[in-house]
Amino acid sequence: MAGEGKNYEDLVGEILGPKGRANHYAKKPQSPIGLTPWGTTHNIDWEIWDITNLNRRALLSCKYQDSGGTAEEKIPYEVIKLSKAIELDPRFKIAWLVIGGDGWTEGLRTYYFTLLQNDIPSMVDRVHLLSTDELISHDLVIPH
Numbered sequence: 413m414a415g416e417g418k419n420y421e422d423l424v425g426e427i428l429g430p431k432g433r434a435n436h437y438a439k440k441p442q443s444p445i446g447l448t449p450w451g452t453t454h455n456i457d458w459e460i461w462d463i464t465n466l467n468r469r470a471l472l473s474c475k476y477q478d479s480g481g482t483a484e485e486k487i488p489y490e491v492i493k494l495s496k497a498i499e500l501d502p503r504f505k506i507a508w509l510v511i512g513g514d515g516w517t518e519g520l521r522t523y524y525f526t527l528l529q530n531d532i533p534s535m536v537d538r539v540h541l542l543s544t545d546e547l548i549s550h551d552l553v554i555p556h
Contacts, residue, residue, distance in 0.1 A: 416476055417475075417476050419476075420474050421441065421458075421474045423512075424457070424547065425441060425458065427547055427548055428458060435553070438460070439459065439461075443458070443459035445459060445471065445501070448493050448496070449493065449496045456471045456472070456473060456497070457474045460554070461554075462554055467502075467503045468503070468505055468554045469554065470507065471494055471508070472508045472552075473490055473494060473509045473510070474509075474510050475487060475490065475509065476512045476513045477513040477515035479515040480517075484516050484520050487524050487541075488532060491509065491528065491532050492532060494507035494538070495507075498539075505555045506538065506555055507540070508539075508540050509541050509542070524541055525541055
């Protein structure tokens with residue numbers, strides 16, 4: 413359902429709140445960050461920045477799937493968009509793509525988390541895939 417993706421974005425925003433306060437980060441939902449590689453406006457689910465240095469920014473995109481569907485097929489395109497955004501704007505230092513829900517094909521999920529970087533080398537050290545549990549348990553650090 414369409415609303416589940418938005419609900420997941422809101423949940424991720426709630427998780428980001430304490431992490432941001434602890435790390436002096438601010439966040440903005442549905443932030444326009446430029447153009448996609450194919451020329452349309454790129455709105456990121458969450459733009460995050462260091463309040464002590466506005467030139468240290470990060471991107472966070474959310475994908476949720478609770479049953480079989482097309483969200484999992486969109487992951488490579490999202491990785492390409494995030495990689496390109498970092499390439500085009502030096503303020504963006506890192507991106508996280510958070511994947512939630514129980515509807516992901518296990519083989520494809522495993523491929524994304526372990527092998528996708530072999531097929532999209534521009535994501536290495538730029539775009540990091542996280543599960544919801546990893547988002548909760550890991551500190552998000554914007555590199556210098």
